[in-house]
Amino acid sequence: MSMVNVDIEASMLVRVQRENxxxxxxxxxxxxxxxxxxxxxxxxxxxxxxSKGRDVSGxxxxxxxxxxxKTLREIRERALKDxxxxxxxxxxxxxEIDIGExxxxxVVGAEHxxxxxxxCRWCIDELKQITPIxxxxxxxxxxxxxxxxx
Amino acid sequence: xxxxxxxxxxxxxxxxxxxxVTVALTDGNQxxxxxxxxxxxxxxxxxxxxxxxxxxxxxxxxxxxxxxxSSTDEIAxxxxxxxxxxxLRST
Numbered sequence: 001m002s003m004v005n006v007d008i009e010a011s012m013l014v015r016v017q018r019e020n021x022x023x024x025x026x027x028x029x030x031x032x033x034x035x036x037x038x039x040x041x042x043x044x045x046x047x048x049x050x051s052k053g054r055d056v057s058g059x060x061x062x063x064x065x066x067x068x069x070k071t072l073r074e075i076r077e078r079a080l081k082d083x084x085x086x087x088x089x090x091x092x093x094x095x096e097i098d099i100g101e102x103x104x105x106x107v108v109g110a111e112h113x114x115x116x117x118x119x120c121r122w123c124i125d126e127l128k129q130i131t132p133i134x135x136x137x138x139x140x141x142x143x144x145x146x147x148x149x150x
Numbered sequence: 151x152x153x154x155x156x157x158x159x160x161x162x163x164x165x166x167x168x169x170x171v172t173v174a175l176t177d178g179n180q181x182x183x184x185x186x187x188x189x190x191x192x193x194x195x196x197x198x199x200x201x202x203x204x205x206x207x208x209x210x211x212x213x214x215x216x217x218x219x220s221s222t223d224e225i226a227x228x229x230x231x232x233x234x235x236x237x238l239r240s241t
Contacts, residue, residue: 061232062158062159064156064158064207064210064226064228066210067207067210067226128231128232130231132158132207132226132228132231134158134159134160134229134231135232136159145159145160145163145229146232147159147160147229147230
């Protein structure tokens with residue numbers, strides 16, 4: 001594989017995009033990275049219709065273009081370095097998202113399940129802590145930026 | 151020097167839904183000077199900066215009060231992230 005192809009493939013493994021995604025296609029993208037993968041753990045975050053005791057009719061995400069991608073690349077690189085895993089994919093959507101739709105996906109491929117689960121959990125927790133992405137919820141009381149999420 | 155500070159999330163609503171504000175700084179100014187300037191011109195944002203509810207990034211990196219600002223820097227104010235605990239990390 002040429003360097004250009006490697007770069008394109010790496011860029012597909014960390015994305016911030018408006019459009020929806022196929023979980024199957026993204027799992028296959030990770031699966032295709034290595035025949036040594038024996039377990040794949042995923043976390044899929046979806047838009048729920050209830051938040052802090054209020055109905056939510058829709059949500060939207062704003063991100064800091066450039067810094068959000070950079071942060072996600074750093075999370076992927078740290079996960080690959082700190083855990084005994086083979087590949088990581090991190091994907092987050094922005095813009096308007098309907099209730100029930102996909103928001104965020106983490107896919108981790110490893111030789112063994114324990115490492116895959118552990119790294120997947122770490123990636124989504126880290127993403128939520130340090131990635132410059134902001135959520136706005138539409139509720140019967142109006143629209144509101146969500147600042148905290150326990 | 152004139153710089154545009156990018157605003158995100160709820161910060162935009164504090165300045166009439168603008169996505170950035172323009173500020174005038176002098177050479178050698180640090181992030182702490184920028185915060186003082188906002189306290190004077192945009193007190194609500196200044197208070198959030200002072201309380202570290204909002205953090206400052208320069209060229210996509212988290213900045214510190216003593217970080218020096220140059221004319222080509224991309225500055226942004228980042229309110230608490232969507233999934234954060236509200237305790238933003240500064241390192």
